[in-house]
Amino acid sequence: MSERVIPGRADGLINLIAADALWGDLTAGSAVPTASGAFTRSPARARMGYVLLGSHVVTTVRVSGDQWSVPEVGVRRAAAELNTVAMNRHDLVRIGPFRRAPGQERDEERPLRWRWRITVELQEPGGPERAAPREADRPHHLAGIDWRQMLVEQTRDGTRQTWWLPRAVVRLLDAAEHTEMQWVQASRTRRTSAAATDPPSRPRQGPDADGPQATSPEGPTASPRPYNKELEGRLYSALSRKPGTSRRVAGWACAVCRTTPATVLDHCHEHGYVRAPVCHSCNTLERPDHLYSNDIRVANRYTRLFRTDTDDWLRHWHRCPGCRARTTLPLPHLAAWTARIACRSLRPTHRAPRGRKPCGVLRVSWTGSQNAPRSCLLTVTVDFCPSGEHHVLAQVPYREAAERFRAWLAETAPAVAAAAGPDRLDDLPAQFRPVIADTSGEDLELF
Known part of the structure; x- marks a missing residue:
């Protein structure tokens, strides 16, 4: 079978228009929708190399004047990699809007800043009608991906709009942002090194010199290193204000999935300690679908946290010295565990086409605080029962829930349980922080 002839091809290079067409053809069957103009429309940075x-x-090469080309092999390799990505459109991650953008969004070393770009476009005053005249100047894609085809908007409290993207796409864009930052840093290092070694009498030639100056089609991307407890026992309040923290975090792989570059520092809001650097996807996976002032909805994602990936998540949560010393979990996690595991046998079932199906959706609320265990009570209920028969399943005192969890932990994850307890911890916190009371903001405060 003969290879398709691509206009503008010479010595393995193709012009940007041909690259746009090739990218579209190669990714036509991808689970992740791609956009036209990946090389020629904003925010593509062909002139930046x-x-x-x-x-x-994919590196770009200036062939003459304002004409740029790219290696065809780089386009094909990127398309092949994207075509392997599987995507579940129902597994969503909230991407905004938030009252305050994460610190990484203001990092100039991340030109993609995909969350910031989406926020700017969706919060444009006047809505789509007013923005229409400026359509040519707006981002048409992010890393060649048409994010608008996958964006889900949900309304909360009857008025507030929230934005969501599939988890696979969030992981992909986070990886793209990390790769770009590594490329920019490596390119800057090469330029600095070349400037220092060039003789003073011989001016260094820049990228505008005559003739194509190709670099590696892959571009220099450093693999993130594994996290090895470098931040154990550190307080987030002090570490988050330290200069260079965001750059240091980006150098690690996510401590949970261990496959994606880390982007944020996950920390225990109950005790204030850093757990580990994680990617945005894992940072949101542990949170419920809805979090209110004192109750949470226990969605199906907790099946993964407490059953299929239990050991990894328990080990991650116990990176907090406070939780490890008490052999427990932060109150919202303990409440979710109580509803999902401790009260599993109490959940009613209903007839379904294929056997029986668990009733409704679990919700757990609490009164009081874990810092006053005698007054803290967890109430497990069922919402959306098809027949309207069930509501309250159980009321479990905090102390009883904590004791049940300790017994379950010893049976389910004995290595994690063996490392827990005040007699096994030298740096036991002298004073525990209370759970932050304000949970009306970003669904993050209790975690």
């Missing part, structure tokens, strides 16, 4: 395609960097 590279273009992002998914989590892949």
Whole structure:
């Protein structure tokens, strides 16, 4: 079978228009929708020496004047990588809006800043009608991905709009942002090194010199290193204000999934300690679908946290010295565990086409605080019962829930349980922080 002839091809290079067409053809069957103009429309950065395609960097070459080309092999390799990504459109991660943007969004070393770009476009005053005249100047894609085809908008409290993207796409864009930052840093290092070694009498030639100056089609991307407890026992309040923290975090792989570059520092809001650097996807996976002032909805994602990936998540939560010393979990996690595991046998079932189905959706609320265990009570209820028969399943005192969890932990994750307890911890916190009371903001405060 003969290879398709691509206009503008010479010595393995193709022009940007041909690259746009090739990218569209190669990713036509991808589970992740791609956009036209990946090389020629904003926010593509061909004149900066590279273009992002998914989590892949394709370098660009200036052939003459204002004409740029890219290696065909780089486009094909990026397309092949994207075509392997599986996506579940129902597994969503909230991407905004938030009252305050994460510190990483203001990092100039991350030109993609995909969350910031989406926020700017969706919060444009006047809505789509007013923005229409400026359509040519707006971002048409992010790393060649048409995010608008996958964006889900949900209304909370009857008025507030929230934005969601599939988890696979969030992981992909986070990886693209990390790859771009590594490429920019490596390129800057090369330029600095070349400037220091060039003789003073011989001016260094820049990228505008005559003739194409190709670099590696892959671009220099450093693999993130594994996290090895470097931040154990550190307080988040002090570490988050330290200069250079965001850059240091980006150098680690996510401590939970261990496959994606870390982007944030996960920390225990109950005790204030840093757990570990994690990616945005894992940072949101542990949270419920809805969090209110003193109750949470226990969605199906907790099946993964407490059953299929139990050991990894329990080990991660117990990176907090406070939780490890008490052999427990933060109050919202303990409440979710109580509803999902301790009260599993109490949940009614209803007839379904294929056997029986658990009734409704679990919700657990609490009164009081874990800092006053005698007054803290967890109430497990069922919402959305098809027949309207069930509501309150159980009321479990905090102390009883904590004791049940300790017994379950010893049976389910004995290695985690063996490392827990005040007699096994030298740096036991002298004073525990209370759970932050304000949970009306970003669904993050209790976690």
